[in-house]
Amino acid sequence: ETGVTQSPTHLIKTRGQQVTLRCSSQSGHNTVSWYQQALGQGPQFIFQYYREEENGRGNFPPRFSGLQFPNYSSELNVNALELDDSALYLCASSWGSFTDTQYFGPGTRLTVL
Amino acid sequence: KQEVTQIPAALSVPEGENLVLNCSFTDSAIYNLQWFRQDPGKGLTSLLLIQSSQREQTSGRLNASLDKSSGRSTLYIAASQPGDSATYLCAVIMIYNQGGKLIFGQGTELSVKP
Numbered sequence: 471e472t473g474v475t476q477s478p479t480h481l482i483k484t485r486g487q488q489v490t491l492r493c494s495s496q497s498g499h500n501t502v503s504w505y506q507q508a509l510g511q512g513p514q515f516i517f518q519y520y521r522e523e524e525n526g527r528g529n530f531p532p533r534f535s536g537l538q539f540p541n542y543s544s545e546l547n548v549n550a551l552e553l554d555d556s557a558l559y560l561c562a563s564s565w566g567s568f569t570d571t572q573y574f575g576p577g578t579r580l581t582v583l
Numbered sequence: 584k585q586e587v588t589q590i591p592a593a594l595s596v597p598e599g600e601n602l603v604l605n606c607s608f609t610d611s612a613i614y615n616l617q618w619f620r621q622d623p624g625k626g627l628t629s630l631l632l633i634q635s636s637q638r639e640q641t642s643g644r645l646n647a648s649l650d651k652s653s654g655r656s657t658l659y660i661a662a663s664q665p666g667d668s669a670t671y672l673c674a675v676i677m678i679y680n681q682g683g684k685l686i687f688g689q690g691t692e693l694s695v696k697p
Contacts, residue, residue, distance in 0.1 A: 472628070503684065512587070512672055512687030513627070515679075525681035560626055562685070572617065572685060574627040 474499075474563055474575035482581045488549045491578045493561035495542040499573070500566055502544045504536060507558040507577070519544060548580075556582045585610040585677055589688035596663055597696050604658040604691045606673035611651045613675040614683060618647050618658050621670045621690070630658070630671075663695045 473496040483489050495502055501520050505513035515528035519538035533549040542563075548555060558577045564570040586609045596602050606616075615634055619627040631640045631647040633656070639648040646659040656673055670692045674685040 472626070474626075476626075501682070505685070510689070512674075512689045513685070515684040515686070518679075518682045518684060520682055526679045526684055528684065558624075562627075571629055571632045573629060574619070576626040579624070 472573040472575065474561065474573050476559075476561055476575040476578050478578060479576070480579045480581075482583065483551050484583050485551055485553060487551050488547065489551060489580065491546045491548075491559050491580070493544045493546070493563075493575055495544070495561075495563035496573070497542055498565055499542055499563035501570075502538055502542075502561055502563045503572070504544075504546045505560045505562065506530075506555075507560060509557075513560055516546070551582045553582050556580060585613075585675060585686050587673060587675055587686050587688040589671075589673060589691050591691060592689065593692040593694075595694040595696065598663060598665060600663050600695075601659070601661050602663055602693075604660070604671050604673075604693070606656040606658070606688055608654045608656075608675050608686075610677075611654055612677070613651065614678060615676040616647075616649050616656050617674050617676065617685065618645075618656075619672045619674065621672060623670075627672065660693075663693075665695045665697050668693055668695050 503518040504516040507513040518526040538544040562572040618630040633649045644661040670690040672690045674687045
C-alpha cells in the first residue's frame with residue numbers, strides 16, 4: 471500500500487471528449503507528478519506540482535492540464551481526446567522534494583474510441 | 584537527452600535461481616535512481632531508491648547497485664520465487680525546470696517458473 475489512490479480505475483471515452491482523472495496522496499505529500507504509460511512502454515512524464523504550483527512539464531500539448539489542491543488531491547484534465555491518449559495514467563507523490571522516494575497510485579486505464 | 588535502457592526485455596528463470604537485471608543511462612547527471620516493480624495492469628511499487636552518492640542499497644533478497652560514472656545500475660534478486668514474476672522498471676531522477684522528473688526504461692519482464 472502506497473497510500474496513493476486514483477479514480478476512476480477504468481474509463482472509456484470517445485475522440486474529442488474531455489476527461490478528468492483524480493489522485494489522492496498521503497497527507498504531507500507536497501509533490502505530485504503525473505505520468506502516461508502506453509502499453510509495453512515505460513511511463514512518460516506529463517507534469518509535476520509542488521504546493522499547488524506547476525514546476526515542471528514534459529513534452530505534452532497544452533490540452534493536458536492539471537491542478538493540485540491544498541488537501542493533497544490533484545487532477546489531470548485532458549481536452550479534445552485523441553486515440554493515442556489511450557494509456558494507463560499514473561500519479562506519483564512524495565513527501566517533499568521530487569528527489570524523495572516516489573509513491574505511485576494504481577493508475578487509471580483510459581481507452582479512447 | 585537522457586535515455587534509459589533495460590536489458591534484457593524479458594527473462595524466464597526457474598525458481599530458486601539468482602538473477603541480475605541491467606539498467607543503463609546516457610547522462611550521468613542524475614540525482615537518484617529508483618527501481619520499481621509493476622504487476623500486469625497495475626501501478627508501480629517502489630523497491631529501492633539509490634541516492635547519487637551511494638553505491639548500493641539492499642532490501643531483503645534485493646540488492647541494487649549504482650555506478651554513475653559508467654551509467655549503469657543492476658538489480659540483483661536472490662533465490663527467485665514465482666511471486667517475483669512482474670515487470671521491473673528502473674528510473675533516473677533528473678532535475679527539470681524547478682522540479683524534477685523520473686525517466687524510465689522500458690522494463691524487464693521477469694517470469695519465475697515453479
